[in-house]
Amino acid sequence: MDYNFREIEKKWQRQWAEKKVFKTEVSADKPKFYVLDMFPYPSGAGLHVGHPLGYIASDIVARYKRLKGFNVLHPMGYDAFGLPAEQYAIKTGQHPGITTKQNVDRYRSQMDKIGFSYDWDREFRTCDPDYYKWTQWAFLKMFGSYYCTKCGKALPIEELEAHFAKNGSKDCNAACTEELSFTAQEWNSWDEARKSEVLMNYRIAYRGKTSVNWCPELGTVLANDEVKDGLSVRGGFPVVQKKMDQWLLRVSAYAERLLDSLDSLDWTDSLKEMQRNWIGRSSGTEVVFKVITGDRERDVTIFTTRADTMFGVTFMVLAPESELALELTTPTKMAEVQEYLSYVQKKTERERISDTKTVTGVFSGSYGINPLTGEKVPVWISEYVLASYGTGAIMAVPAHDSRDYAFARKFDLPIVPIIEGCDVSEQSFDAKEGKMCNSGFMNGMDVKDAIEAAKDYVEAHHLGRRKVNYRLRDAIFSRQRYWGEPFPVCFDGDIAIPLPDEALPLELPEIEEFKPTETGEPPLSRAKDWTWEGKPLETSTMPGFAGSSAYYLRYMDPHNSQALVSKEANEYWRNVDLYVGGTEHATGHLIYSRFWNKFLYDLGYVCEDEPFRKLVNQGMIQGRSSFVYRVVGTNQFVSSELKEQYQTQELHVDISMVRNDRLDKDAFRKWSPEYADAQFIPADGDYICGSAVEKMSKSMYNVVNPDQICEDYGADTLRLYEMFLGPLEQSKPWDTKGIDGVHRFLRKFWKLFYEGDTFLVQDEEATPQELKVLHKLIAKEESDIDTFSFNTTISAFMIAVNELTDLGCHKKAILEPLAVMLSPFAPHIAEELWHALGHQDTVTYASFPEYVQAYTVEDTATYAVSFNGKTRFTVDLSKSLAPAEVEAHVRALPQTEKYVGEGSIVKVIVVPGKIVNIVVK
């Protein structure tokens, strides 16, 4: 019997599915392990060979943990709401639900071929009403909550209302959009509409007018992380700024907690750093400047992290979008300012980003008074100041801030250095080092001390206060499109009224046309009778991240109709032990999920503060494209190494026609009628194609389909090869060269069990030498699993199989544990051989062999002395020593300073003068 992977894989995949081998239940007597993949958005193109990389890695861990006796939760589902399906619907009239279903089915059938150990009974789609009921439910909870800054958690909004009725806004400690001030009497006198408006200022899910990223082409608003370089991430359409009424989530209230608990997570430093930057904590000072506009006078608060430089302030700057801009403009300057503001407005976000070098601005006519020096400085308006950060107004210190410096140079404003000996003739001196000068009470201080001294001074003299600012903005939660979760909210005039929980799920209504209306209203306004008890329902829908923010909780208890997740299930599974996915979600999904989870934690619905304890980012698998070179104006194609001699045009060719860079000429001629009579100019014999590493995509003809690999080599080979390609976290190009190597390994493995139809395995006692091979491998696999060094594990397997082949070992005592150990990587062949060894049950729940140290040491060891040059000699460490004996032997050596014994290797350092290295192989 040969290694017939097609038959074997089909057989076991069917059996696993029929017997529901991977079905998981809460079982209190077993330790739990929750391994999760970032669920995919099922696109129309299907899976290519890069998608399963992370799934394979997590599947290996899931299967390994099962062997180690863990109760493993390993689910999969689909992030099914989203733009592409809707775009397609607009073009074709096809309902996005239908497209989505087709794509999901395709994904599922592709995944089934790879032999994943998912518990498919827990599968769901975010567009299932049973699922999005809980997305809507969470939204209602957020609508009904505010964030108490004093106790640092979300509380019911009713408590805040009670507080307002009793004390007004005094001591309310609620995170808010803007600071409001009113008395209890005022609150009690207001009507419902006014109260509703005021409460919006505090709710965690709230409605507000904000400047948003509007994408006219897509007819929708996009979150900051959905925009790149002024273009939409999906589709690449221009994005402009627009003021609109939007639902938002008060993520900013959680900024501090999101930042602080990062430390407790087992994520990569770079990912944590990305989140830290995104949250962008900066602690500084708010300082009040008096500003005189003609004969009017008012206070303007600015934010600075460099209060120490206040003696160097030579002007102030306002953001053009800030309300202050017009308010502080004098009548004589009004026309000029108006013109500047309209100039800024016309600029798209894109231009503003790509053009940060050009300095623009206009003088408002007002003057501010420096509270420290009493000096009068001009107030300017410029686009380099952002309305949405700090207070929208800054003090400018051109000597010590490069942006202020550029501005001062452009408009010829004075530059006053306040750090001793710094040269500001060419550029500003931004570094926080040196001794202060020209700075009154701070003179002579070190800059770092001066920063603190200035803060103290400002607070002591009531000129302002310490303030921590975050860059993290509230998340815009409305999208003007159809294919998303409807908001369970209706309107009575301007008052937003939440639907009762019993109304959930509020199902997405059927409509005929998926475009926005002519007046720019979202598609849902086309729905007939889109009302609740006679009141119009919200017509925008929730964004993509809504459905993916709590999905990991739903997997714990996916069929529960009473709760998002039962207390029992949540307290057993708690949170995700290992989360595997791409780094592209660093500042989107991974922030929103953490926020969403913390919110549910505050309300007591979940028992863990953080959703994902350990996170691993798999790298991207790029494509390797192949090219032919057409001699310009002819139908001749010149081989890659000769292309310099001609004027050529580079054309992508489908990589299925290329093997080891050699083109299958006949296939190429058949590829397209255009090439039917193509002529080739090869160097000698074969036509060699050029190649490049690019994104894997249809248009580059470099897509490798996993189905094809499964067909040609089998799922086990695919799994092994994807892991063998290199470290998991690294991006690497797919190159089918070399896949034969791992395939050959599986066949060699098979041959340890079978020769032809003869089953070779004998029940004999293993020799120490054979046991050593086994135990080396056990040690390797156990240590590699934690670090995801699956490529080296596979190498170790190859070595072991080669050694056993050389030893002619066909002993059950060795081969049976080997099959178990291989099963996470290549489950089908392992299952087949496990059964061949006479087992009835499945290898999935076999027990991973224990590491027996007694046979790790060989007869002799190399005793290398690398002291004073390179003397080396061999010493006999007697026969078959156990590590403990080696250790004793080594300890008996004179002046042993350090002993490190692990696995099969013993390391010794002897001093003084002599450093001895003992390697036991």
Next chain:
RNA sequence: GCGGGUGUGUUGAAAUUGGUAGACAAGCUAGACUUAGGAUCUAGUGCCUCCGGCGUAUGGGUUCGAGUCCCUUCACCCGCACCA
């Protein structure tokens, strides 16, 4: 500009974390067997002036010993980008 990371044969990469650099594969070369293939097996394969020496981007340092630690320079990748 700021932050994070990487740099080892022809290629993917490994190196017990400071201890014989290049494991394991791929490719290439030669040979064997041939029912001629994208099969299997064997041997070789870092470089050189080859009884020796040199080699982990570059230059320096620490150390008995450095791919690994520290500093310099260079190159590439990723993230953020007027955040005051």
